Amino acid sequence: MISVAIQKRLGDFRLDVAFDAPAGVTAIFGPSGSGKTSVVNAFAGLMRPDAGRVSVDDTVLFDAANRVDLAPQRRRIGYVFQDARLFPHMSVERNLHYGGSHDAARIIDLLGLDGLRDRMPAGLSGGERQRVALGRALMCDPKMLLMDEPLAALDAPRKAEILPYIERLRDEVQIPILYVTHDVSEVARLATTLVIIDAGKVATAGPVGKVLSQPELVPLLGVRAAGAVLTTKVAGRLLDDGLTELVFSGGRLILPGNLGVLGQTVRIRIPAQDVILAREAPNGISALNVLPVEITRLEQGRGPGVIVGLKAGEDPLLARVTRRSADRMALAVGQNIFAIIKATAVGPQDVGS
Amino acid sequence: MTDVFGPQEWTAIFLSLRVALVATIAALPVAIWIAYILARKTFPGRQILNGLVHLPLVLPPVVTGYLLLVLFGQQGPIGGFLQQTFGISLAFRWTGAALAAAIMAFPLMVRAIRLGFEAVDPGLEDAAATLGAPRWRIWCTVTLPLIAPGVLAGAVLGFAKALGEFGATITFVAAIPGETQTIPTAIYGLLQVPGSEPAVLGLVIVSVVLAMGALLVSEWLARRMAKRLGRA
Numbered sequence: 140m141i142s143v144a145i146q147k148r149l150g151d152f153r154l155d156v157a158f159d160a161p162a163g164v165t166a167i168f169g170p171s172g173s174g175k176t177s178v179v180n181a182f183a184g185l186m187r188p189d190a191g192r193v194s195v196d197d198t199v200l201f202d203a204a205n206r207v208d209l210a211p212q213r214r215r216i217g218y219v220f221q222d223a224r225l226f227p228h229m230s231v232e233r234n235l236h237y238g239g240s241h242d243a244a245r246i247i248d249l250l251g252l253d254g255l256r257d258r259m260p261a262g263l264s265g266g267e268r269q270r271v272a273l274g275r276a277l278m279c280d281p282k283m284l285l286m287d288e289p290l291a292a293l294d295a296p297r298k299a300e301i302l303p304y305i306e307r308l309r310d311e312v313q314i315p316i317l318y319v320t321h322d323v324s325e326v327a328r329l330a331t332t333l334v335i336i337d338a339g340k341v342a343t344a345g346p347v348g349k350v351l352s353q354p355e356l357v358p359l360l361g362v363r364a365a366g367a368v369l370t371t372k373v374a375g376r377l378l379d380d381g382l383t384e385l386v387f388s389g390g391r392l393i394l395p396g397n398l399g400v401l402g403q404t405v406r407i408r409i410p411a412q413d414v415i416l417a418r419e420a421p422n423g424i425s426a427l428n429v430l431p432v433e434i435t436r437l438e439q440g441r442g443p444g445v446i447v448g449l450k451a452g453e454d455p456l457l458a459r460v461t462r463r464s465a466d467r468m469a470l471a472v473g474q475n476i477f478a479i480i481k482a483t484a485v486g487p488q489d490v491g492s
Numbered sequence: 493m494t495d496v497f498g499p500q501e502w503t504a505i506f507l508s509l510r511v512a513l514v515a516t517i518a519a520l521p522v523a524i525w526i527a528y529i530l531a532r533k534t535f536p537g538r539q540i541l542n543g544l545v546h547l548p549l550v551l552p553p554v555v556t557g558y559l560l561l562v563l564f565g566q567q568g569p570i571g572g573f574l575q576q577t578f579g580i581s582l583a584f585r586w587t588g589a590a591l592a593a594a595i596m597a598f599p600l601m602v603r604a605i606r607l608g609f610e611a612v613d614p615g616l617e618d619a620a621a622t623l624g625a626p627r628w629r630i631w632c633t634v635t636l637p638l639i640a641p642g643v644l645a646g647a648v649l650g651f652a653k654a655l656g657e658f659g660a661t662i663t664f665v666a667a668i669p670g671e672t673q674t675i676p677t678a679i680y681g682l683l684q685v686p687g688s689e690p691a692v693l694g695l696v697i698v699s700v701v702l703a704m705g706a707l708l709v710s711e712w713l714a715r716r717m718a719k720r721l722g723r724a
Contacts, residue, residue: 185618211621224619228637237633238623279623 141165141283141315145181145191145201154178154339157191163331164309164316166347168323168360174339175319179285182317183218184211195283195315217276221288223268225260231271232256241280249311250274250304266297270304277312284308284316290325298325305329306491323364327351327408328491335359352455354438354446357411362444366410366489367456373403382427382482389451393427394485406491411446413484414458417477418468428480432456434472437465445470449478496694500669504678505698511586511674512654515594516601516647523601523646524639530602531609548660549599557663560592564664588665589672593654600653601646608642641717648710652703675699 144157154174167175180186181193182200187208193201195216200209225234235252236243247253250270260268269289276284289305290298302325309316309329320326326333326347334344335356342359343350350356352367371385371392383398384391385405392407399405421429435455436448445465449456456478460470470476497505530542548556564571564582574580582588612635620630636643658676661667667677679695682688 183618183622185622211618212624212626214622215624216622218619218622220615220619222615224613224615226616226620226634237620238625275623 140196141182141317142192142194143178143181145178145188145193147177147181147186147188149177152339154188156336156339156341158334158341158344160315160317160332160334160344162313162315164318164329165332165334166326166330167317167319167334167336168321168326169336169342171321173336175336176287178336179218179287179317179319182214182283182285183216184209184214198282215279215282217279217281217284219269219272219276219284219286219289221291223260223265223272225263225268225271225275227260229260230256231258231260231263234260234271235275235278237275238279241278243278246274246277249307264297265293266301269293269301273304273308277308281314283314284312286316286318288319288321290320290322302328302491323351323360323366324408324489327366327368327406327489348455351408352448352457354436354448354457357438357446357457357459358441362412362440362442362446362459363410365412365446365457365459366408367454368406368408369454369456371405371407373399373401373405375401387451388453389432389456390430391428392430392480394482394490396490398490407485408489409456409480409485410489411457411459413481414449414456415479415481416447416458416460416464416468416470417479420477421479424479425481426479427482430456430478430480432476432478434470434474434476437470437472451478496690498691500673501678501691501695503670504673504675504695507586507589507670507672508655508674508676509702511589511593512651514587514590515597515654516651518590519594519598519601519650520643520647523598523650524605524643527602527605527609527642527646531606532614545602546599548596553596553657553659554663556595557592557660560588560595560660560664564588564591582665584665584668584672586665586671589661589674590654592660592664593657594650596657596660597650597653601650604646604649605639605642608639608645611642612638641714644710644713644717648706651706655702655706656699 140159140161142159147154154177156174156178167178169175177186181188184200188201188203190203199207200214201207226237250273252270252274255263255267255271263271290301306329318329330347332345333347333350335342335350337359343356348368348370357365369387371387373383374386374391375384377384382393382395384393430451432449432451434447435450438446440446443461444459445462447458447460447470449458458478526545530538561583562568566572566575566581566583571582574582582591616634617630620634656676661674662677665672667673667681675695675698679692682692
């Protein structure tokens with residue numbers, strides 16, 4: 140459980156952020172300059188708020204009212220910076236053990252660092268640097284982990300290389316993780332809780348599936364990033380076709396690729412712009428996934444699009460159609476229609492475990 | 493070359509080395525501290541401190557020497573205090589020559605070390621703090637190793653400047669053979685004496701060799717450091 144409620148004036152910018160989050164990964168999402176890093180720095184002790192309180196589990200890190208302000212050294216909070224910040228004059232081995240050697244063997248194994256130990260940071264790739272930085276933070280036996288856009292400087296293949304490590308970390312290391320990002324697919328893959336910050340304020344906070352499927356947040360997320368996250372179970376494998384069958388409360392989905400073992404929980408993000416709507420059950424189309432849904436909300440965007448909130452079983456979905464289509468189809472809240480999802484719309488970056 | 497130099501010249505050479513070494517070593521910690529303050533801290537009066545540090549660079553050396561004489565002479569406020577409290581006398585002593593050399597070398601050292609500080613990302617120190625390192629450990633294991641090239645450059649520049657200091661030295665402590673007569677003041681003195689050209693040439697060659705040697709040593713150290721910093 141992490142808890143923050145702080146105010147800070149930085150020139151003309153006012154930061155006024157408050158949220159609580161349960162264990163697991165809490166993603167902070169928002170445009171650049173919205174104050175995300177300041178919140179993370181308040182946990183680390185690298186930014187002193189003007190007022191408020193910051194705590195992790197039952198440890199108070201900062202409390203203006205009671206004059207508590209632990210030095211960064213005494214907070215035991217691991218911090219993985221966007222630029223890794225490895226010490227350039229130390230080998231990977233010395234970097235890793237700089238703050239401690241807690242559980243070293245397992246962490247080196249978990250992050251695949253064994254082959255890097257004798258190297259110098261200058262010779263590492265971006266992904267390797269982030270893995271070393273992550274290992275270095277974990278070896279201090281932190282009570283919480285801060286990750287400030289750890290993948291932002293990496294290209295797509297490097298991201299794909301490091302994301303599974305972070306997923307393993309989330310599942311194996313039982314500490315809260317605060318994860319700053321502006322990539323919604325990282326949010327969908329990793330986060331339990333999502334906090335959206337805009338202009339120094341919390342726009343919304345809550346469980347990731349709930350927050351991402353709120354149509355009114357689409358302008359904040361950006362139309363391309365909008366899309367619901369579904370928690371599904373692997374129900375079967377269509378081996379001949381290389382497809383995986385997933386079930387959730389709204390029905391079944393067939394997606395390409397090998398997405399885990401039978402019975403495993405898989406989270407998928409379905410981008411709003413890849414959902415097609417139909418008034419009647421369509422026939423003779425190539426899309427494999429047709430779900431009966433109910434319209435829960437219609438949100439006019441600023442552009443030519445309309446965001447349609449849908450309910451498939453108990454789970455929310457989002458679709459983005461043009462205003463022209465919405466008018467022609469006479470879409471209205473409460474209608475029962477069909478959502479068509481192309482199997483290939485869900486990219487591998489949108490699938491997490 | 494032994495024939496060229498009389499005992500007075502040899503004394504001047506060793507005295508110069510001693511003065512320059514003592515001046516550099518004594519000034520270095522202060523220069524690192526001032527460079528740190530100027531590079532990292534913002535406080536009222538920062539520009540004034542910056543100006544004071546640089547003053548010896550822009551003042552005529554004779555003026556600096558005269559000010560030293562006024563302040564550190566036996567009747568001067570600081571000189572009198574040192575004399576009465578510790579029995580230390582700087583005026584017309586080799587220690588005074590070292591003080592003059594240190595003051596003159598100081599701005600060059602601060603400038604070089606400050607560049608070293610500015611090249612270090614303070615974020616690395618923040619990272620070390622989040623890893624639990626106390627401030628002294630951050631300083632010893634992160635900051636100091638990373639500014640080492642700047643410190644080295646500052647030390648070499650300072651040493652060379654101290655070795656060649658003339659104006660402030662001769663004004664403050666004169667050129668007493670065996671006590672305050674360094675290579676430059678010795679050369680100047682010999683030039684007034686007819687027939688001493690071989691000795692002058694010899695001292696000039698020694699100056700060149702010492703300066704060149706300092707440069708080569710610093711280059712070699714810099715390369716080793718670059719390797720250790722993983723930039724090679």
